[in-house]
Amino acid sequence: MATPVMDKAEATAKTDASPYITVTFRIRRFNPEVSEHAVWEDFPVEIDPKERVLDGLHKIKWDVDGTLTFRRSCAHGICGSDAMRINGKNRLACKTLIKDINPEKPITVEAIKGLTVLKDLVVDMEPFFQAYRDVMPFLVTKGNEPTRERLQSAEDRERFDDTTKCILCAACTSSCPVFWNDGQYFGPAAIVNAHRFIFDSRDDAGEQRLEILNDKDGVWRCRTTFNCTDACPRGIEVTKAIQEVKRALITRRF
Amino acid sequence: MSTDTTPAVGPVEGGHVHDVDNPAPLIEPPRKRTGRTPRSTRGNFEMAAWLFMRLSGVVLVVLVIGHLLIQLVLDGGVSKIGFAFVAGRWASPFWQVWDLLMLWLAMLHGANGLRTVINDYAERPTTRLWLKGLLYTATVFTILLGTLVIFTFDPNIR
Ligand code: HEM
Numbered sequence A: 001m002a003t004p005v006m007d008k009a010e011a012t013a014k015t016d017a018s019p020y021i022t023v024t025f026r027i028r029r030f031n032p033e034v035s036e037h038a039v040w041e042d043f044p045v046e047i048d049p050k051e052r053v054l055d056g057l058h059k060i061k062w063d064v065d066g067t068l069t070f071r072r073s074c075a076h077g078i079c080g081s082d083a084m085r086i087n088g089k090n091r092l093a094c095k096t097l098i099k100d101i102n103p104e105k106p107i108t109v110e111a112i113k114g115l116t117v118l119k120d121l122v123v124d125m126e127p128f129f130q131a132y133r134d135v136m137p138f139l140v141t142k143g144n145e146p147t148r149e150r151l152q153s154a155e156d157r158e159r160f161d162d163t164t165k166c167i168l169c170a171a172c173t174s175s176c177p178v179f180w181n182d183g184q185y186f187g188p189a190a191i192v193n194a195h196r197f198i199f200d201s202r203d204d205a206g207e208q209r210l211e212i213l214n215d216k217d218g219v220w221r222c223r224t225t226f227n228c229t230d231a232c233p234r235g236i237e238v239t240k241a242i243q244e245v246k247r248a249l250i251t252r253r254f
Numbered sequence B: 001m002s003t004d005t006t007p008a009v010g011p012v013e014g015g016h017v018h019d020v021d022n023p024a025p026l027i028e029p030p031r032k033r034t035g036r037t038p039r040s041t042r043g044n045f046e047m048a049a050w051l052f053m054r055l056s057g058v059v060l061v062v063l064v065i066g067h068l069l070i071q072l073v074l075d076g077g078v079s080k081i082g083f084a085f086v087a088g089r090w091a092s093p094f095w096q097v098w099d100l101l102m103l104w105l106a107m108l109h110g111a112n113g114l115r116t117v118i119n120d121y122a123e124r125p126t127t128r129l130w131l132k133g134l135l136y137t138a139t140v141f142t143i144l145l146g147t148l149v150i151f152t153f154d155p156n157i158r
């Protein structure tokens, strides 16, 4: 593509040139109203490499094939609805720049694994949220309510800061090979969200949550594969959080 | 790499068999998680198993490396191993305990490791049941046989 030697004149000429390049999006399509098989479909897209995979999907949906189905809401990495498997790795389409994933080769886009595919890139998230609900992701307290706010020191807040960042995108859980097998493992996201309350000094249900994660399909099924940490678009140290829950279970100190 | 614009999704062999009123089965994950699964289990066998893997691993490092050194490296290597060598070692209770410990730890460690592998890879409950049945049978048999030999070993056998 680029010439190895580029003098000044050429460089200035380049700036007027179109920034657009043609990128092939290879998308795994599934439509139960057409076929029971999923098929790979190629879409050549004119796109600026500084744009994101989500922009490419928009171009396809809006200008080429309106039947392409995917979830997205905020488009800015906040809502967690557009986790997908891009070039074999779970990422948010709205946070993945084309230039960062080698646009010279076709970019493969498919649904996240381990959950029922409903259509194209849309999966049934219910089992994922069931595991989330199972760890009681809400504040539980004992005794009288304080008349003013529940105070917490900066150090106590820092203890679980990392796990407050989760946006429930399911990139981690659907990248975990233990989850892929039978879907019974609680999965990294549920454990991250349990961690967020277990290590919160204001919460009183840590023991209860630990007991839930001590289950046959709880933290002990984690094999320290680190896929979850690699997948997390928020940069949460997911595997570390799981290990901290394991340690708390053994020492009962948290 | 194909770059043509014609969509690849089309009638798959023999036209559309599925439509709005007759949709194809969805692409399912291996097994669904519902409000009722997984069933909670009492006790913490899984925690004990997890801890056992780490603790037995630490002890096994010493036992196995020591074992390999004595059997295969020091004092002439493999060529020295024979009935007399084994008889000589097992005359001492120290080596009897060493080998007994190594037998039990390695077998239980290996069996529990394979149990995890079966849990991770076998999808159907019947497959799991059979593989684990086979695993436990082989483990119990090997441990009992090994223990029997260590305790009843007779250097004067002929
Ligand atoms: C030499 C010292 C050893 C150490 C430090 C060690 C350590 C470990 C640890 C920590 C695990 C758990 C891995 C996990 O949970 O992800 C493991 C798994 C396993 N070990 Fe060992 N082990 C040793 C020797 C052995 C021996 C002698 C055997 C065979 C009899 C064995 C067979 C296995 C198997 C089959 C697994 C399961 C495989 C897996 O989890 O991927 N190990 N080992």
Ligand code: SF4
Pocket: A080, A165, A166, A167, A168, A169, A170, A171, A172, A173, A188, A189, A192, A231, A232, A233, A234, A235, A236, A238
């Ligand atoms: S831990 Fe990270 S990857 Fe997992 S659901 Fe939360 S934000 Fe997504």
Ligand code: FES
Pocket: A071, A072, A073, A074, A075, A076, A077, A078, A079, A080, A081, A082, A083, A092, A093, A094, A095
């Ligand atoms: S669309 Fe909201 S996180 Fe990507």
